Every structure is written in C-alpha cells, then in structure tokens.
Amino acid sequence: xxxxxxxxxxxxxxxxxxxxxxxxxxxxxxxxxxxxxxxxxxxxxxxxxxxxxxxxxxxxxxxxxxxxxxxxxxxxxxxxxxxxxxxxxxxxxxxxxxxxxxxxxxxxxxxxxxxxxxxxxxxxxxxxxxxxxxxxxxxxxxxxxxxxxxxxxxxxxxxxxxxxxxxxxxxxxxxxxxxxxxxxxxxxxxxxxxxxxxxxxxxxxxxxxxxxxxxxxxxxxxxxxxxxxxxxxxxxxxxxxxxxxxxxxxxxxxxxxxxxxxxxxxxxxxxxxxxxxxxxxxxxxxxxxxxxxxxxxxxxxxxxxxxxxxxxxxxxxxxxxxxxxxxxxxxxxxxxxxxxxxxxxxxxxxxxxxxxxxxxxxxxxxxxx
Numbered sequence: 143x144x145x146x147x148x149x150x151x152x153x154x155x156x157x158x159x160x161x162x163x164x165x166x167x168x169x170x171x172x173x174x175x176x177x178x179x180x181x182x183x184x185x186x187x188x189x190x191x192x193x194x195x196x197x198x199x200x201x202x203x204x205x206x207x208x209x210x211x212x213x214x215x216x217x218x219x220x221x222x223x224x225x226x227x228x229x230x231x232x233x234x235x236x237x238x239x240x241x242x243x244x245x246x247x248x249x250x251x252x253x254x255x256x257x258x259x260x261x262x263x264x265x266x267x268x269x270x271x272x273x274x275x276x277x278x279x280x281x282x283x284x285x286x287x288x289x290x291x292x293x294x295x296x297x298x299x300x301x302x303x304x305x306x307x308x309x310x311x312x313x314x315x316x317x318x319x320x321x322x323x324x325x326x327x328x329x330x331x332x333x334x335x336x337x338x339x340x341x342x343x344x345x346x347x348x349x350x351x352x353x354x355x356x357x358x359x360x361x362x363x364x365x366x367x368x369x370x371x372x373x374x375x376x377x378x379x380x381x382x383x384x385x386x387x388x389x390x391x392x393x394x395x396x397x398x399x400x401x402x403x404x405x406x407x408x409x410x411x412x413x414x415x416x417x418x419x420x421x422x423x424x425x426x427x428x429x430x431x432x433x434x435x436x437x438x439x440x441x442x443x444x445x446x447x448x449x450x451x452x453x454x455x456x457x458x459x460x461x462x463x464x465x466x467x468x469x470x471x472x473x474x475x476x477x478x479x480x481x482x483x484x485x486x487x488x489x490x491x492x493x494x495x496x497x498x499x500x501x502x503x504x505x506x507x508x509x510x511x
Contacts, residue, residue, distance in 0.1 A: 143433070145443045149408075151175045152432060152446035154415050154461070157239025160452035161397035165367075168404040175406055176444065178413040178434060180453075181236030185394055188384045197383045203243040204228060205235045212456070218474070231486050232382065233454045237411060238393040240454055245381040246357040246390050248300050250291050253284035253320040274476065276483060284320045292324050295355075298391045299363045299371060302326040302355030316352045331360045331374055357391035367400050412437035418449055418465040459484055 151167060153160045156179030164175050184203065196202045205228075213222040234240035254261045259277045262270075271277065304325045305315025330353035333341070341351040358380075364370040374389045388395045401407050415434045421427030431445035451458045459481045462468050471482035 143441045143443055145445070148431070148445035148447070149174045149176045150446070151448045151450065152444060153177045153450045153452050154418075154432065155179065155239060155451070155453035155457070156237045156393070156409060156411075157234070157452065157454070158241040158393050158397070160239075160450070161393045161401055163450055163452060164401050164404075164407050164409075165397050168401070168406050172406065175404075175408070176446070177401075177407065177409045178415055178432070178444075179237050179239075179409065179411045180414055181234075181239075182411045183394075184236040184238070184242065184384070188386055190386075192377070192379050192383060192386055197243075197379075201228060201232070201382070203232075203234050203236065203382065203384065205233045210235075233456060237398065237409070238384075241393045242384045243382050244392075248295070248298065248302075248355045248357045248391075250320060250322075250355075251284070252318075256280040256282060256284050256287070288321070288323060292322070296327050297365050297367065298357050298396055299328070299359055299365050300326050300355050300357055300391075301328040301331050301360040303330050303352060305350075305352060313350065314352060317350050326355060327365075328360045328363055331356060331358060332376070358389055365396070369396060369399050371395060410436075415461060416441070416464070418451070418461065418467060419443065420465065420467060455484060456486075 150173035153163055153175065156177050160177055160179075164177050167173060168175055187202070188197075193202075207225050207228060211224050213224050215222045232240070232243065234243055236242065257279050259279045262277060303312070303315040304319075304322050305312050305317040306319050306321050307325060308323065309321050311317045333353055344351050358374045359371050361373050362370065363373075371391070372387055372389050375387055377386065379386070380390055384390075384392060385395070401409070413434050413436060415432050417433045418429055419431050419433060420429045429446070429449040431443060432449060433441060433443050435441055451461060453461065462480055463470055468480035469478035470480045471478040
C-alpha cells in the first residue's frame with residue numbers, strides 16, 4: 143500500500159457538504175485540504191445538451207447498484223436482498239454528488255420540527271407517546287439557526303416570497319412559516335397558467351397559496367462569493383438532471399468555482415474510500431486518515447489530522463460501520479445510535495372524507511351523491 147504525505151484536513155465526498163466545508167475552511171484558515179470524490183467531473187457530459195434517455199432512464203448521474211450494491215429487508219427475519227434498480231431513492235455520484243440532480247426546492251423546516259419532542263409532550267402529554275418512540279429535540283432551535291438559513295439563501299441564490307418577515311405575515315408567501323430576518327434574495331420564479339389558476343381558486347376560498355422557494359434564479363444573480371448565474375430558462379429539466387446553462391444551484395455551479403481558486407484545496411476524483419483509519423478507544427478513537435482505491439486500482443493510505451465524512455447519508459453510515467466507528471443501532475434492544483434514524487424522504491399520506499355527500503351529475507346527466 144502506498145502512503146502519501148499527510149494533509150491537515152481530509153474531506154470524503156465532493157457534494158454540497160464536502161465542497162462547502164472546503165470553501166469555508168480554506169477561506170478562514172491556511173490549512174491544507176484534500177477532497178476525495180468517488181465519481182468524476184460530469185460537467186462535460188451535459189454542458190452541450192441534455193440526453194433524456196441517458197439521464198431519466200439509464201440514471202447516468204446516479205450510483206450504479208451493480209457496482210456499488212446495497213441491500214434491503216423489511217424485518218430481521220427476512221434475508222437481505224440486493225437492490226437492483228433505484229426508485230425514488232437516487233444517490234448521485236461524481237463531483238457535486240446528489241446536489242447535481244436534485245429538484246432545487248429550498249424550504250425551511252418549521253420551528254416546531256427542531257423541538258418535536260418538547261412540543262409534542264407540551265401539547266399531548268408523555269402518555270401519548272409509545273414506549274419505543276424515537277422522537278427527539280434537535281438540541282438547537284429555529285431562532286438560533288435562522289441567521290444561517292438567511293445566509294445560505296444568499297449564497298445558494300434562492301427565489302421566493304417571504305410570508306413571515308420578522309413576525310409580520312405577508313400574503314403571497316407562506317404565512318405559516320417561521321419568522322424570517324430578511325426577504326429572499328430574488329422574487330419567485332414565473333408561475334405557469336395552471337398553477338396560477340389553482341392559486342386564484344384556492345385564494346378565493348380563503349386559503350393562502352404561495353410559490354415554493356427554489357434554488358433557481360428568477361433574474362441574473364451574483365452571490366456574496368461573486369459567483370454569477372443566469373435566470374431559469376424553463377427547459378423542464380431539473381429533477382434527475384443537471385442544469386445545462388448553470389442556472390440551477392448545484393455544488394459545481396455555486397461552490398466549485400470558488401474552491402478551484404483556492405491553492406490550499408486539492409480535489410481528487412475516481413476515489414473509492416475503504417476505511418477511516420483510527421486509534422483504538424471509545425467509539426473509535428482519533429482518526430488518522432483513510433485508505434482508498436484510486437482509479438488505477440492501487441490501494442493508498444492518505445494520512446490526515448482531521449477527517450470529515452461528507453458523503454450521502456447512507457454512505458456515511460456505511461463507511462463508519464466498515465471502519466468500526468460508533469455503535470450500530472440494534473432495533474431489538476434499542477441500543478446504539480449509528481444508523482438509528484436513517485430514513486429517506488419519509489412521507490405520510492392523509493386521506494379525508496367529506497362530512498356531507500357531494501351532489502353532482504354523472505356522465506349521463508343523472509344526479510349522483
């Protein structure tokens with residue numbers, strides 16, 4: 143195994159988190175930084191055009207489950223079976239990671255989300271929670287996080303309309319959102335005909351429609367780092383695809399232009415990290431670097447004073463387990479924290495039934511109810 147010269151900071155993953163950490167650390171400190179990314183730079187693939195078959199059907203931007211397999215089982219009594227084809231779960235690969243093909247919807251969490259346990263107990267009492275519940279407070283409140291929300295919206299370049307500006311409710315925005323210290327950097331993007339018709343209709347019924355905040359400029363926009371992006375061209379390609387014109391906020395269009403100018407940062411692609419090397423001790427001890435396999439297949443040890451795991455959440459958990467860091471969660475005993483609350487866009491459907499029958503006319507003109 144080849145051993146490379148040590149670096150001050152080693153970041154595993156070149157997506158939103160990894161490139162952001164590299165940008166911030168290189169701006170504030172003189173430390174040497176190495177970013178390791180499993181995939182390659184995919185910008186040459188899409189900057190000249192968009193191949194719908196390649197991106198939507200062949201999942202060109204995603205990890206290949208035949209090469210990077212994951213498995214699933216619905217309970218402990220089932221055998222683990224490999225996932226052959228991704229559905230809504232779409233882990234990306236390449237510089238920018240999943241942030242290259244995201245849908246760019248950019249909401250803030252509601253204030254109650256940060257104090258879910260406290261607010262639930264306050265309203266319903268502890269007796270309403272099952273004994274095996276896993277509800278927890280974040281340990282940080284919305285009020286504490288709000289300035290950072292505002293900063294991220296300026297840096298990423300968000301289009302939208304405030305609905306609660308310093309406690310003042312504003313129609314046209316989300317009047318139920320948490321308070322905001324500032325308006326969005328840009329007004330909302332254009333609204334097509336059918337959404338406009340829907341908004342007018344529900345507004346006439348006393349509801350409060352609003353346009354979702356998006357990480358897509360509605361006008362030419364230059365962020366505080368001096369990175370300029372054009373307004374959306376409404377080409378229809380966002381989800382599962384990168385942006386051909388660089389309008390959609392992606393790690394490669396927002397962060398990479400800044401990081402590439404920093405001489406203290408080195409980005410390596412085609413790297414498959416195998417283990418985080420660490421001392422023995424409680425929960426793993428001090429990290430000393432990582433072992434990885436490069437594009438040529440050679441195994442390499444990269445020493446580092448600080449190791450940051452910044453991959454897709456599933457990848458972080460997987461790497462920590464392989465490295466013997468942390469205690470894996472055991473659902474039978476409830477012990478352990480590693481992987482305990484790992485989920486992917488968990489959603490619940492709500493079905494309602496009208497209290498009164500709705501009368502109308504069927505296709506043959508006869509009334510029904």
